[in-house]
Amino acid sequence: MNEKKKNFNFLIRFLTGFIYVFLIIISIETGEKMFRIVMMLLSFFCLLEFLILSKTDIFLIKIVCLFFLFSILIDIFFIKKGIIPYIICFIPYSIIFLLIQLFSKKYSHKEKLIQVSHLTFGFFYIIMPFYLASYIYTSIYHGKELILGIFILIWTNDSFSYLIGKKWGKRKIAISISPKKSIEGFIGGLLFCLILGFLLYKIWKEKYWFLLSFIIPIFSIIGDLIESTIKRSYNVKNSGILFPGHGGFLDRLDSFIFIIPIIATIVISMVYLF
Numbered sequence: 001m002n003e004k005k006k007n008f009n010f011l012i013r014f015l016t017g018f019i020y021v022f023l024i025i026i027s028i029e030t031g032e033k034m035f036r037i038v039m040m041l042l043s044f045f046c047l048l049e050f051l052i053l054s055k056t057d058i059f060l061i062k063i064v065c066l067f068f069l070f071s072i073l074i075d076i077f078f079i080k081k082g083i084i085p086y087i088i089c090f091i092p093y094s095i096i097f098l099l100i101q102l103f104s105k106k107y108s109h110k111e112k113l114i115q116v117s118h119l120t121f122g123f124f125y126i127i128m129p130f131y132l133a134s135y136i137y138t139s140i141y142h143g144k145e146l147i148l149g150i151f152i153l154i155w156t157n158d159s160f161s162y163l164i165g166k167k168w169g170k171r172k173i174a175i176s177i178s179p180k181k182s183i184e185g186f187i188g189g190l191l192f193c194l195i196l197g198f199l200l201y202k203i204w205k206e207k208y209w210f211l212l213s214f215i216i217p218i219f220s221i222i223g224d225l226i227e228s229t230i231k232r233s234y235n236v237k238n239s240g241i242l243f244p245g246h247g248g249f250l251d252r253l254d255s256f257i258f259i260i261p262i263i264a265t266i267v268i269s270m271v272y273l274f
Contacts, residue, residue, distance in 0.1 A: 016243060020252065021155065028137075028148050035147075036134045037075055040086060043130035044068045045249040046257070047122045049240035053231070053250075056118045057106075060097060067093035083134050090127075094119065126250075129260040136260075140267055142206065149200050149209065150216070150263060154255050156196050157189040157217045164188030173221065178228040181221065190217040211266075216259055223258025227251065 027038035047068070051061050071086045097119050101112045137143045165185020173181045197213020200206075227250055231239060240248030250257075 020243070024151055025148070028144060028151075032134075032138050033075070033079075035137055036083060037072060039130040039134050040068075040072055040075070040083075042249060042253060043127045044072070045240075045242055046126050046253055049242065049248045049250050050122055050126055050230075051118060053234050053236060053239060054118050055234075056115060060100065060115065060119075063093060063096060063100075083131055086131070090123070094123075126257060129257045132260050132264040133256075136264055136267060142204065145204050146267070149204070150212065150259070151256070152200075153193050153196060153213060153216045154220060154259065157193050157220050158255065159189075160192040161185040161189030161217070161221075174225055177225050177232065181224065186217065186221055189220075190214070193217050208267075208270075212263065215262070216255075219259050219262055220255035223255045226258060227254035 023038065027035045044065075047064065048061070051064060067090070071090075075086070098116065101107075101115055104112065107115065133147060137147050140146060161181075162185065165180065165182040165188070168188075169180075169182025169184045171183040172179060173183055173186065193213045193216060194210075197209045200209040200213070227239070230250075231237065238247030239250035243249050243252055
């Protein structure tokens with residue numbers, strides 16, 4: 001029975017993972033608007049999971065859903081390029097969020113600050129990386145290839161870190177935070193990323209793939225450990241149930257969320273300072 005359950009869970013994980021990878025690649029290849037909409041949808045699901053996880057007031061979560069989905073609908077039907085509608089919609093949402101907290105009699109002042117901190121953390125840590133990914137895609141030279149390569153490196157690192165760690169992992173990196181993460185798994189993911197980085201250099205002729213193939217595995221595991229710390233602080237195993245077989249969208253995208261701001265900083269610095 002346990003073997004059948006494991007096989008079923010593996011099948012679900014494989015199918016949902018395949019759909020996720022297929023959707024990302026199709027959005028990248030289709031063009032700026034499709035990629036931007038997919039990024040905003042993913043950021044919405046990640047933020048929604050975090051707000052539910054952190055026990056944010058359900059009424060405030062509904063406000064998040066209203067403004068986010070409204071901005072996505074505007075993008076689908078009226079906007080050709082740019083992430084301005086999301087920024088415009090986020091401003092009134094933030095003001096309403098803060099006003100509700102200010103006049104609320106349901107929570108103490110301390111609890112109000114905690115609710116506001118959820119909004120602030122959600123915006124800067126979760127939503128901003130998806131904005132930056134859209135910016136890289138549209139505004140940086142060879143941005144489309146850069147985003148595609150970043151995703152491929154992240155997937156490669158995650159896959160081989162998991163497989164090698166499961167098979168040979170003995171030395172744990174941070175057992176109190178994430179007991180399954182091992183040094184052997186990290187080294188395996190790093191080696192395969194370095195090989196892939198060399199192949200990406202051969203394909204796209206850009207030397208920065210050597211740097212990215214080295215730093216992505218390092219910051220990927222940091223992002224994973226940060227997300228694990230968040231989950232442990234709320235005593236949950238998975239960030240949500242919206243991504244069957246993978247826990248949640250935050251579980252699947254934790255590496256991407258942490259890596260993108262770092263890569264954006266490097267890339268933008270290279271463009272404007274050199």
